[in-house]
Amino acid sequence: MAGPPNESRPWPPNSPRAADAGRTPRAGRRVRPGNLPANVTLFARRLRRRGLRVGPSEIGDALRALTAVDVSDREEVRLALRTVFASSLGELPVFDEEFARFWNEPIVSDAPAQSEPEEGEDPEGEPSPGAEERTEMSVADWSGEEAAPDEEQSVPAYSPAELRARKDFSAFSADDLDAISELILLIARRIATRLSRRMRSAKRGTLVDLRRTMRRSLQFGGDPVQLLWRRRKIRKAKLVLLCDVSGSMDIYSRFLVQFIYALQDAVGRVESFLFSTSLTRVTDALDQRDIRRALAEASRQVPDWSGGTKIGASLRTFNEIWGRRLLDPRTIVVICSDGWDTGDLEILVDAMRDLRARAGKVIWLNPLLGSPGYEPVTQGMSAALPFVDVFASAHNINSLRELERHLRGPRRNRPPRLDVGAGGRLGGQRR
Amino acid sequence: MASGSDRSAGFGGIPQIVEILNSQGYIADRELATSVHLSIVLNKPLLIEGEAGVGKTEVAKVMARALDTELIRLQCYEGLDVHTALYEWNYQRQMLRIKLEEMSDRPVEEKEHEIFSEPFLLKRPLLQAITADHSPVLLIDEVDRADEEFEAFLLEVLSDFQVSIPEIGTIRARHVPYVVLTSNRTRELSDALRRRCLYLWIDYPPFEKELTIVHTKVPQINDRLANQICAFMQLIRAVPLSKVPGVAETLDWSAALFALHRDHLDPQAIEETLGCLCKDQEDLVRVRTQYMGPILDTVNGMGASDGWTSERIASLAAQLPKGR
Numbered sequence: 001m002a003g004p005p006n007e008s009r010p011w012p013p014n015s016p017r018a019a020d021a022g023r024t025p026r027a028g029r030r031v032r033p034g035n036l037p038a039n040v041t042l043f044a045r046r047l048r049r050r051g052l053r054v055g056p057s058e059i060g061d062a063l064r065a066l067t068a069v070d071v072s073d074r075e076e077v078r079l080a081l082r083t084v085f086a087s088s089l090g091e092l093p094v095f096d097e098e099f100a101r102f103w104n105e106p107i108v109s110d111a112p113a114q115s116e117p118e119e120g121e122d123p124e125g126e127p128s129p130g131a132e133e134r135t136e137m138s139v140a141d142w143s144g145e146e147a148a149p150d151e152e153q154s155v156p157a158y159s160p161a162e163l164r165a166r167k168d169f170s171a172f173s174a175d176d177l178d179a180i181s182e183l184i185l186l187i188a189r190r191i192a193t194r195l196s197r198r199m200r201s202a203k204r205g206t207l208v209d210l211r212r213t214m215r216r217s218l219q220f221g222g223d224p225v226q227l228l229w230r231r232r233k234i235r236k237a238k239l240v241l242l243c244d245v246s247g248s249m250d251i252y253s254r255f256l257v258q259f260i261y262a263l264q265d266a267v268g269r270v271e272s273f274l275f276s277t278s279l280t281r282v283t284d285a286l287d288q289r290d291i292r293r294a295l296a297e298a299s300r301q302v303p304d305w306s307g308g309t310k311i312g313a314s315l316r317t318f319n320e321i322w323g324r325r326l327l328d329p330r331t332i333v334v335i336c337s338d339g340w341d342t343g344d345l346e347i348l349v350d351a352m353r354d355l356r357a358r359a360g361k362v363i364w365l366n367p368l369l370g371s372p373g374y375e376p377v378t379q380g381m382s383a384a385l386p387f388v389d390v391f392a393s394a395h396n397i398n399s400l401r402e403l404e405r406h407l408r409g410p411r412r413n414r415p416p417r418l419d420v421g422a423g424g425r426l427g428g429q430r431r
Numbered sequence: 432m433a434s435g436s437d438r439s440a441g442f443g444g445i446p447q448i449v450e451i452l453n454s455q456g457y458i459a460d461r462e463l464a465t466s467v468h469l470s471i472v473l474n475k476p477l478l479i480e481g482e483a484g485v486g487k488t489e490v491a492k493v494m495a496r497a498l499d500t501e502l503i504r505l506q507c508y509e510g511l512d513v514h515t516a517l518y519e520w521n522y523q524r525q526m527l528r529i530k531l532e533e534m535s536d537r538p539v540e541e542k543e544h545e546i547f548s549e550p551f552l553l554k555r556p557l558l559q560a561i562t563a564d565h566s567p568v569l570l571i572d573e574v575d576r577a578d579e580e581f582e583a584f585l586l587e588v589l590s591d592f593q594v595s596i597p598e599i600g601t602i603r604a605r606h607v608p609y610v611v612l613t614s615n616r617t618r619e620l621s622d623a624l625r626r627r628c629l630y631l632w633i634d635y636p637p638f639e640k641e642l643t644i645v646h647t648k649v650p651q652i653n654d655r656l657a658n659q660i661c662a663f664m665q666l667i668r669a670v671p672l673s674k675v676p677g678v679a680e681t682l683d684w685s686a687a688l689f690a691l692h693r694d695h696l697d698p699q700a701i702e703e704t705l706g707c708l709c710k711d712q713e714d715l716v717r718v719r720t721q722y723m724g725p726i727l728d729t730v731n732g733m734g735a736s737d738g739w740t741s742e743r744i745a746s747l748a749a750q751l752p753k754g755r
Contacts, residue, residue: 053622053625053626055626057626058626061473061475061629064472064473065469065472065473068444068468068469068472068473069445069465069468069469075461076445076461076465079461079462079465079466080465080469082630083465083466083469083629083630083631084469084629086630087478087622087625087626087628087630088480088625088630089480089616089632091630092632210520210522211520214520214522214525214526214546215543217529218529218539218542218543320671324616324617325616325617325618325619328509328617328618329509354673
């Protein structure tokens with residue numbers, strides 16, 4: 001961080017002769033604005049560079065706010081500017097840091113030179129990515145961009161695909177994996193279209209539309225002969241994806257993430273986390289056009305990709321840090337793991353209970369469920385099962401396809417239900 | 432923006448707000464006073480976030496008293512819709528009128544026009560706030576519990592302070608209300624809404640402030656017990672619980688201990704009153720079996736009246752057991 005001498009502004013901010021006066025009188029007098037607007041603008045720009053959403057209207061508010069407080073009082077100015085410029089808890093420390101840096105209390109010698117804001121700003125440019133770049137990144141909608149519309153109908157009838165659909169992911173050779181990814185994207189896109197179409201065409205209301213019924217009743221002299229209905233809007237479910245990336249789970253998690261991301265448009269917001277011995281949020285890393293490159297990037301972010309597993313501790317971390325904000329009765333939590341927990345079982349049970357209490361539905365995908373003869377006997381798995389609404393597999397393409405019906409919405413009936421689909425031994429063969 | 436400052440004209444600024452807040456039994460800090468002041472002066476909605484039980488709602492009530500105006504409250508919940516928030520037609524009354532008019536020869540259009548006029552309108556909080564004679568304080572409580580669609584609608588109302596009712600036309604606010612929104616952060620609010628508002632975060636009070644609050648609200652309590660209670664509260668907020676007790680719990684607990692004629696904390700006293708603190712069965716068990724002992728030891732280890740500061744308590748809190 002370069003520190004040119006004019007980096008910190010003299011206090012009070014609008015007193016051009018501050019330097020000559022030495023320490024400025026702090027009496028409650030209100031001084032006319034000198035270079036204050038320029039400095040506030042400059043300060044606002046700094047905040048914007050740090051990611052705060054500060055625009056001209058905020059600057060206008062800030063200037064109005066400063067006329068309403070005692071500008072010779074540094075603390076009051078700090079609080080006023082903070083009220084206007086910061087807009088969430090996370091922004092408060094950033095604001096405080098920048099404020100301390102910019103409106104530095106010690107008076108610097110070149111105070112009158114403050115009238116050239118443009119010059120002062122540039123050399124201090126922070127190396128962190130600008131806000132502009134970030135919006136561009138989040139706007140990128142890879143699933144829409146990447147869509148290859150030409151092949152859409154060909155999927156279900158494509159017979160080699162049928163074969164591949166039943167093959168366990170781990171049985172594919174490395175060369176095949178790209179092709180499988182393509183296939184998964186195509187299937188996901190079809191499902192996405194279907195999900196959204198079904199939502200639109202649901203008929204028959206559940207609530208009497210009093211307003212329209214009254215209006216219609218005028219025709220019949222005021223008797224509500226014909227009842228008109230309205231129905232509650234169907235909302236898209238939100239998804240939280242918690243993927244085990246330790247050891248053998250890695251490959252299944254990769255495909256599941258790709259699948260869910262391709263469904264994104266149909267299911268609403270998706271938040272993704274990867275875990276093995278610890279939990280990492282990768283929603284932002286995956287927010288890119290190319291999901292495979294994004295995954296590669298996410299794996300760099302995860303410190304212990306393909307290491308051991310602490311499911312309980314990871315889920316607990318999730319509950320503590322993200323649970324309150326992300327979980328509600330409309331949220332479907334999808335956990336993909338084999339249930340091999342090397343940590344404390346009690347932690348896992350606590351975490352699962354918490355998760356189930358807050359989320360609308362908990363789906364546990366265990367890829368091992370696809371292997372013949374598997375029974376969920378690992379301690380972790382049997383500890384977690386009572387809190388799971390849907391227990392299914394995710395070991396091959398068909399099992400991903402089956403996921404569709406579970407993603408339609410939160411559970412209707414509250415009591416836990418063990419629904420083992422997709423060819424798992426517990427549920428028997430389906431279809 | 433229409434004149435919203437009819438009440439703020441004679442308003443005495445930050446010191447006066449602090450004074451009013453204090454006189455209402457609300458221990459205000461400067462940060463809060465500044466935000467309230469600016470919200471009034473700039474006439475921008477104030478978004479208050481913070482954990483449950485830190486007194487967010489209280490701010491709006493005090494603000495209304497300070498401005499000597501009406502408080503209109505809209506409690507948000509999931510599924511809250513425009514009919515509940517803005518207006519609804521009074522169907523019973525409409526029906527009755529239709530019956531009464533059955534025999535008259537007036538044309539249908541006229542009848543219809545009549546039953547869809549203002550006397551048949553049930554004003555819900557938002558419409559009440561917009562049509563009030565003086566600028567009221569509009570409290571939109573727990574806005575994070577309403578869904579995104581409603582938030583978008585709210586944003587529209589908050590930017591123009593006008594609503595259109597198809598049967599009547601557009602109603603514009605004569606006096607722009609002072610708006611306070613609160614959120615428990617169960618969901619992220621949209622950037623657009625955040626940008627529309629001034630922002631204030633209310634944290635759990637530090638030890639000293641909480642002590643003042645206890646002394647103000649439960650004045651009969653003795654110093655030693657009050658110190659112990661507040662230290663205990665600071666410490667219990669440092670351990671992992673699913674519902675962290677707020678200031679309201681502190682006050683309930685203080686009152687309960689006082690009512691039981693306790694003058695200091697001991698395991699039995701805590702055991703008997705733990706329900707005031709923990710409103711969740713699992714927390715209750717956790718505190719009883721795991722945390723109560725260490726916390727009480729820590730409190731008792733703090734000695735007599737000297738050195739009870741939030742800094743010291745914070746460093747002690749760091750040594751408490753963390754796991755479940």
